[in-house]
Amino acid sequence: MAEELNNARLSMATLHLLLLLFIRFVPAMAGDVDLLVSFKNSLPNPSLLSSWNPNQGPCSFQGVVCKGGHVSSLTLQGIALSPDFRSVSNLLSIQTLETLTLRSVNLTGDISAPTKCSDQLTGLDLSSNNLHGSVSDALSFATSCSSLQSLNLSSNSIGVYPLKKGAPLPPVFPLKSLDLSYNKMESTGDLQWVLSGLGILQTLDLSANKIAGSIPEIANCTSLEYFDLSSNLFAGTVPAGTFSNCFSLTYLNLSSNHFTGNAPPDLASCTRLNTLSLSYNNFSGEIPILSLTSMSNLKLLELGFNNFSGSLSGSISKLTSLEILDLSSNGFSGPIPASLCTNGASSLKELYLQNNYFTGSIPDSLSNCAELVSLDLSLNELSGSIPGTLGTLSNLKDLIMWQNYLDGDIPAELSSLKSLENLILDYNGLTGMMPDLGNCTGLNWISLASNRLTGSIPAWIGKLESLAILKLGNNSFTGPIPAELGDCKSLVWLDLNGNLLNGSIPPELAKQSGKVAVSLLTAKRYVYLRNDENSQCHGKGSLLEFGGIRSDDLTRMPSKRLCNFTRVYMGNTQYTFNNNGSMIFLDLSYNQLDGHIPKELGMLYYLMILNLGHNLLSGLIPSEMGRLAHVAVLDLSHNQLEGPIPASFSAMSLSEIDLSNNRLNGSIPELGSLATFPKYVYENNSGLCGFPLPPCNSNDDPSGNGSHQHSHHEASLAGSVALGLLFSLFCIFGLVIIAIESRKRQKKKEESNAAGDFYFDSRTQSATISNWKLSGTNALSINLATFDKPLQKLTFADLLEATNGFHNDSLIGSGGFGDVYKAQLKDGKIVAIKKLIHISGQGDREFTAEMETIGKIKHRNLVPLLGYCKVGEERLLVYDYMKYGSLEDVLHDQKKTGMKLSWPARRKIAVGAARGLAFLHHNCIPHIIHRDMKSSNVLLDEHLEARVSDFGMARMMSAMDTHLSVSTLAGTPGYVPPEYYQSFRCTTKGDVYSYGVVLLELLTGRQPTDSADFGEDNNLVGWVKQHSKLKITDVFDQEMLKEDPSLELELLEHLKIACACLDDRPSRRPTMLKVMAMFKEIQAGSTVDSKGSSCPPGASMDGGFMTGMTTLKEGKEEN
Structure with missing residues (x-):
């Protein structure tokens, strides 16, 4: 009985306790719901948080995580909620909130201290938004949240303010992590003042700003572990003592600045470093090897693109944890230390020594770096043979050693490298036959050009299904071209020029046409050098893997002087097809090939450069070659080809053609571009006629009938001869008189x-x-x-x-x-x-x-x-x-022109330029491609009406001159569409891309290549892409929005048009007629439809990326 009574009392106590907890819990839950719903209702479009139902508990809300029944974490990212910063105070007031993430939600406003902040808040992420304010404002905000340890404000519009004289020292902030990368800080300003209050800071990221001046003082940050100042404008030497107290530092990145002098002298104190990047600066002198060898944990050392010099000390082998060593593009000399890979315990995976002055032989001991994946020794002065011991590196993917003085055979041991993807050994003195690499089934890029290789081209190459680039030009290969090359399912670049190959061109080379998929080489750094062909330099140019090499240092190549590389195309490999591609480059010139040109070559739809010149080819030119719609360069010269130029060539959009020195006859087709080329491309074809050669004689008997009538009498024949002689004398006499009189008039003239x-x-x-x-x-x-x-x-x-x-x-x-x-x-x-x-x-x-x-x-x-x-x-x-000159001057040099363009004026210019370009593309026969559309080629008359200029000029210069730079042929940097860097062929869709850049200029007020704003590796298009993750309206010219904030929606509609024009895929870009139709839609008050094609910096009304553009109905624009 007593036990039952005790149990009853215990149950009553438990019930009482639960009741008290419920009384406390329900108001807390209700308070959380109220604050969350209040935030939702402050949004322009509350339906975006439809799961936030006030009749349900907050733990079921989208993005909410609860702990013990209370809201402990809220994460919302990638949703265009467009809240104002003041509304965030509702969320910060949730008493149990520990972490808040509002990343890429289009958050706007000036950052300021909240009225109330949870005492439990430790992490706040407001990155990728459009917040304004200063660093000191951000830290004042952080101070109001007493427990805050991590603050991420990256990718916003935070700046720095000048430090006021006599300002008191800041309080000690509790922050351990501060990320201000990708903001708008332009000077140190109050930054140094703020840093002095961050004594316990562990992570500081200030990268990708525009901070100029000297490096900030961080000696007091003894707890600092991660420090990133990369991609800024810091200059001068790094003062002694900067890192003397950074005993905890594990990550230091000073890359992509303008630092000079020696490397930081006190790095020896940073014994815990595992990552050190000083690349892309102007550091000089010898590397501080003693400081480096104290870093036993160092895994990544990047010193590339500086001016370091001297020899490479063998002591660097003491860095036994090192995985990546990048010393590319410096001035190092002497031998590569044999002790670099002293034993099998080495952790080295990537070794980049390209573009230096290393001499001597390649050490056999490199094979001790058993984990090595990438080895690049290009553009040095190395000699001797390639060590066969490299064949033991089972993980090796990249073996790149072009432009050295290497000789001897290519080691047969390389056949053991089953992981090998890129074998690039051009411009050496290698001899012997090509080793059997059939086991290296992952090969993407084989480049052995400009050596002294002999023997036949092996048939096993056809088994390499991943092979995309095969360059064997300028060697001494003999025998036929193996038909098995047509089995390479990924082959897009085949260069066999300058050999001793014979036999016919195998039609199987076109076997994979329409089946080639996007290659594994996508985004590979390359340079394509167009050369001026001469007796010592054959082929249409050379494709080189170009990672880690300065473009200016191409002058070091002996072949640069020999071949006079006058056009340099750089970029990252990419293809304009998906799974329906074909070869894009085929050069079989300067061989001894005979027989007919296979008609199957006409199936290589994506072919851009075709060179069959300087062979022994005969027969007719196949009419099927007229199907090569993408070919920009065609060379069939110095062969024995016969018959007429196919009429189908009129449909080709050629930039260069050479049919000279053959046996062609007939009239040069008048349609298309063939009649616009200079006459030397048709010379030494005795039967060719028509412009630009002498006109065809329409009076000639096309049948060649030479029969005579024998029914004339001898008297009539004699009389005709006499009459003919008399008439001839009369004509000669008359011509003499005319010539004398003509000479008199000419002299007077x-x-x-x-x-x-x-x-x-x-x-x-x-x-x-x-x-x-x-x-x-x-x-x-x-x-x-x-x-x-x-x-x-x-x-x-x-x-x-x-x-x-x-x-x-x-x-x-x-x-x-x-x-x-x-x-x-x-x-x-x-x-x-x-x-x-x-x-x-x-x-x-x-x-x-x-x-x-x-x-x-x-x-x-x-x-x-x-x-x-x-x-x-x-x-x-x-x-x-044109009274007002160019749009470039009016828009970007207001001091010079004294003009400030309003939005209505800019809109008028945008439409006018589009109308002019549409006329060239759609109303001229043949269609005219501008090739250099840019703001300086948009002139403004007295009514501020846009007038497109210089149309047709690039085409004329390309046809008449073979010594022009890429800027003349393919446009101006910042305006050039990405496909031009690989296709060498200009198209109307390329003009559309360039027009899109001009439209971006009008919307943003920024120049297309302003390195101060966009960084060294970016441009206006890339900058808009970055900002598309923020509030997209931040890209607009803020002066226009200040004058009329209501313009925002209209500017967004025009930005959609620009984005559609800037699609990376030419086929997805609208025509200029469609662009005009889109402008008309805006003028009619409707929004531009944005479904269908992906658009690089596309903007939608919600401020995020636009997913596409629908196909608009074709229409004719009135002229």
Whole structure:
């Protein structure tokens, strides 16, 4: 009975306790719900948090984690909630909250101290938003949360304020981790003041800002473990004592700044370092090997892209934990230490010594680095043979040693490297036969060009299903091209030029066409060097793996002087196809190949460069080759080809062609671009005719019928002969008289006009001028574009007078094609005269044909060509003068122009430029590709109407000159679409990309390549991509938004158009007609549809990435 009574009392006590807990718990739960729901209701679109139902407990809310029935953690990321910073105070007031993450939610406002903060809050992540304020504001905020240990404000708009004189020392902040990377700090300002209060700080990340000046003082941060100052503008030497007290430091990154002098002298104190990166600076002198060897835990040492010099000490082998050693692009010399890999215990996985001055042989002891994955010794002065012991490195993927003085055979032991992916040994003196690497089934890139290899090309290569690049050019290989190469399922680059190969071209090379998938080489760093072919330098150029090498140091290559690499294309490998690709580069030139050109080559749809020149090929050119829609460079010269040029070639969009030195006959097709090339590309084909060669004789008997009528009488025949002789004498006599009179007139003409002919569109001149002249050269057919009247003839002396002898005072601009002068003609008309750079090898007829073509193009949004002049080597073009100059100057140099463009003016310019480009693409026959669309080629008339200029210029320069830089051929840095760096072929979709950059300029007010804003490896497009994770409106020109905040939605709609134009995949970009239709949608008040194609920096109305753009209905834009 007593026991039952005790149990009853215990039950009553338990019930009482539970009741008390419930009384406390329910209000707490209700309070959490109220605060959460209050935050939800403050959002512009509360439905984005639909699971936050006030009638349910908070533990079921999206992103909420509870502990003991209370809210302990809240994580919301990647949702465009667009809250204001003040509303965050509701969340911080949750008493039991320990961690709060609001990453990439479009959080806006100025950072400030909350009215209340949970005493239990230890971690706060507000990264990838659009918060403003200063570092001191952020730390004041942190102070109000007394238990806060980790604060992440990366990827916002936090700046620094100038430190006020006499400011008191800051309080000691409890923070252990502070991340302010990817913000807008431009100077140390109050940063140093704040750091002095962070005595227990363990992690400090200030990377990817624009902080200039000297390195901040961190001597008091004795607990600091992680310190990142990379990608800033710090300069000068690192003061002694900076790291003397950093005993706890494990990670130090000072890369991508402007530091000079010796490496930090007190690094020896940092004995716990496991990561040290000083790369991409201007450090010099010898590396502090004694300081480094004290770091027994060091795993990564990056010193690349500096000016370090001297020999590499063998003491570096004491770093037994080292996994990555990068000394690339410095001035190291002497031998590679044999002790670098002293024993099998070495942990080294990646060794990058490329672009230095190392000499001597490659140490056999490198094979002791059993874990080695990547070995790059390129662009050094190493000699001797390749050690066969490297074949024991079972994990080796990259063996790269191009441009050295290596000789001997390629070791047969390399066949044991089953993990090998890249074997790149170009530009050495290697001899012997190619070893059997059939067991290396993972090979992606085999490059053995420019050596002394002999023997036949082995058939086992066809078994390498992952092989994407095969370069064996400029060797002494003999025998036929193995048909088995057609079995390589990933092959996109085949270069066999400059060998002794014979036999026919195997049609099997096209076997995989339409099946090639995206290669494993995607994003591999490369450089493609276009060379000027000569007797010592064959082929269309060289593709090199280019990681860790400065572009300026290409001049060190002996072949650079020999081959005169005048065009340098750099980038990362990427392909414009998915699983339907084909070969993109095929060079079989300078061999002894015979037989016919296989018609199957016409199946290589993605082929961009095809060189079969300097062989013994015969027969007809297959008409199927006209299907090669992507080919930009075609060379069939110096063969024995016969018959006509196929009419199907008219559909090809060629930048270069060479059919010279064959046995071709017939007329050069008039359609397409074939008639726009200079005559030397067709020379030494005795049967070819038509522009640019002499015209075909239409009176010739095409049947070749040479039969005679024998029914004439002898008397009639004799009479005909006599009459013919008499008529001939009469003609000769008449021609002599005409020649004398013509010479008199010519002499008089030369005395009065000493400098040549000038042709001018008469519509711009006074009717009183009566000296007119027609040009007799027929140009390409241009729809709706003909000269209404003949051209006015002026003298070169008139132009000299109008420009004051082309004096600098008349110079108003310079560009890739020449200088532009402002000139006033005798009748008072103001014009702009472009004085072209000298074009080697250009004939008068070619220039005239191009000018006649361009001159016929008239549109209200194009700058019309009024006239042109040929005087010796000089070429002058005359255009309408545009009052306000270029968009580039007006937009980016307001001090020069004194103008500030409003949004309506910018919108008008955007639409006008689009209209002009659309006309070139869709209303001209053949379509005209601009090739260099940029803001400096958008001129503004007196009504601020956009006029696109320099259209057709890049095409003319490309056709007439083979010595131009890539900037002339493929556009201007910042505007060049990514596919140009691998295709060497310009397209209308490339123009669309460049237009997208111009539209971004109008929206952001920023230049496309402002390294101060975007960093060394980025540009405007990349910068907008980064900010798409934040509030996307942060990219807009803030001056416009200050004047009219209501513009935000309209600017977002225009940003969608820019994003669609900037899609990495050309096929997904809209045409310019579609762009015009999208502008009309905005003007009609509807939003631009954004479904369908992925767009790199796409913006949606929620501030995140736009997933695409729908296919809009094609429409015709009125002209």
